[in-house]
Amino acid sequence: MTLRRRASRQAGLALCLVVMLGSGTIVLAQPQDPGRPYWSDNWRGWHFYEEPEIPPPEPPASAPRQAAPASSAATAPRRLPARPPEIVEFERLQKALEERRHIAIMRPTEANVRR
Numbered sequence: 001m002t003l004r005r006r007a008s009r010q011a012g013l014a015l016c017l018v019v020m021l022g023s024g025t026i027v028l029a030q031p032q033d034p035g036r037p038y039w040s041d042n043w044r045g046w047h048f049y050e051e052p053e054i055p056p057p058e059p060p061a062s063a064p065r066q067a068a069p070a071s072s073a074a075t076a077p078r079r080l081p082a083r084p085p086e087i088v089e090f091e092r093l094q095k096a097l098e099e100r101r102h103i104a105i106m107r108p109t110e111a112n113v114r115r
Contacts, residue, residue: 104112 100115
């Protein structure tokens with residue numbers, strides 16, 4: 001029984017050896033670019049990803065526009081809807097807070113920080 005076990009172990013090792021040697025020769029058989037070996041690309045660094053070059057988008061073909069007749073409604077400026085006073089007050093508060101923060105950053109005196 002030990003003879004069978006030893007024979008199967010040797011067969012397994014031989015199979016592993018053949019696979020390892022076979023895969024190594026396959027990897028070695030694949031040629032690299034002969035003009036530029038991999039160690040000459042040190043400017044890329046260890047981990048790199050090069051974005052593929054994207055051609056510039058073609059301008060869309062547009063049909064010639066016809067001039068619309070000018071009317072008094074089209075030339076009059078549009079009026080934006082009235083803004084709620086709460087929004088206007090909030091924006092003023094936000095702008096004042098941002099200005100004071102910038103002042104406190106540039107000149108960090110106690111008075112400027114406590115504003």
